[in-house]
Amino acid sequence: MEKVEVFILSGFLGSGKTTLLQNVLTQEKEKNRKVAVVMNELGQVSIDSNAVSTNTPLKELLNGCVCCTIQGQFEVQLQSLLQEYELDAIYIETTGVAHPIEVLDACMSPLFAEKLYVQSVVTMIDANRWKDRKSLSTQLQMLLQEQVRHADVLLLNKVDLLPENEQGQLVFEIQSINSAAKCLLTKHAAVRIDDLRSVKNIERKPHERAHVDLDLKLKTFVYTFTNPIDLEVFEEWLRNMPDTIYRMKGYLRFTHSTHTYLFQYSYGTPIYMKELMNYPATLVFIGEKLDPKWMRAEMEKIEEGSVEKRWE
Template sequence: MKKVEIIILSGFLGSGKTTFLQKILAKEQQAERKVAVIMNEVGKVSIDSDSVPKETPLKELLNGCVCCTLSGEFEIQIAELLREYDLDVIYIETTGVAHPIEVLDTCLSPLLAEKLKIRSIITLVDAVSWINRKKLRIPLQRLIIEQVKHADIILLNKVDCVSKHTQNCIEEEVRSINPSGKIVPTVFAEVNVNELITSEKLENGEHEKVHVTQHLHIKTYVHTFLHPINQKLFEEFLKAMPDTIYRIKGYIRFTESEETLLFQYSYGMPFHTKAGLKMKNTLVFIGDDIDHDILQKILNDIEKKSILPI
């Protein structure tokens, strides 16, 4: 099954997300890739939708944030884009006050997860605003740090407005927060977007250069159980869950009951409720540096043990 890529554009208010989106959409058009955009505005009126080319499928979410009040509508919008268009990639421009992990979490509805591939989180940082961020309220300071911490690519924008020494200091601070993210200094969000959306073939038969966004440190894993599983074995698995797993959500059925349960796990706290419908038993994991092979083996072992005769 072809998976549609998801690229999340994060960054505080005024960091240059829309400018960057315009540039990367032009590059995608040159590459003849089929692109759609979801734009989220906290206000009731769309401000930046005119920046998206008319021929590009666009969904707008207004008067709220996709990571909380509009999460249900957000899932519907993604499902509609997947149903109506044959796409290669969906760009999601978040509000300036959105947490990238919450947005990522909302993207991965258990009903959609197998159709999507999270390609990368790109966070834009305004160099001047970064220097002055401590004038903001503490929650906003923390949010900016979180947006940087969870990015795969950090575009350090407006570096022409600061000295080279200050730029170097900012890069050191950003690197201390996110050692594995790629930092790209930019002016007017101008960047060689070819690096971000394509891979390069090296000459003389060498291995293909790895796309920078294949190094997602915030990773996702989707697992589908073919049979009901033993509740006790699953609960033991959850107790051993490392704190690098932020979220688990989906549908699950235990051997002890016929009912399908809607399962949620957030920061170490699991809970489940009756789903009301018989759904495919699919779980979506979100976390830092998830080892797919190990996780798959553990879950497959749980399933095998669950179907063994007592």
């Protein structure tokens, strides 16, 4: 089954995310692709939902941010979209104060992570807002930097309002924070959908077929365990894992218990909670520089180590 593309539209308040969304939805319609939108607003009333045509499936999340207070609701809405519609892509317009890692985390529920293919985190930057960011609180300045640092595609919007020398300085500042991202200057958020795909073509030898390799700055990895694992073996791995793994969540079964456990890991803290339902033992990882081959080998070692422990 084809995976559903996901585009996360990030960026500070007023940077142009809704205009960007309108632009890409027009292009998707021209391509006859089936798309859906999830729109998150901090307030109790949706301001921007009129930007989405009535024949496009839309889920609205109000009065909170998907990256914290309403993450559970967000997962339910995504699951609902995947069940109700056959989709090619889902566009997620975040609140202006959302953190990209937290939003990506909310997308990767172990119940449906294998059905989604996160194409990119796209961060919109209002050129003038960035230039005057020192007037914001320290916390908001840090958030702006985080939105830039974790993006795959950076759209420097409203650049027509700046002289050329200031545009160059803006690009230099942005790329000094995130040199790996694709960086584009835009007016009125005008951009092609293909420019939002964060991919690189890998050259192959003549007898090998060239293929496209996803080059996300934030990567995800999904693994399903075949058998229960040993808690001590698993926790030993947690203690020694790379610090580039930011998040883990999923369902685990352990050799010492008949229960399924909901497992959450963030900021160095693992949490285990007994579940009443018997979900598949699927674990989702979010981080930078995650090598899928290495991750798979590490999870297989945990399974092998658990079997060896059982026979001791």
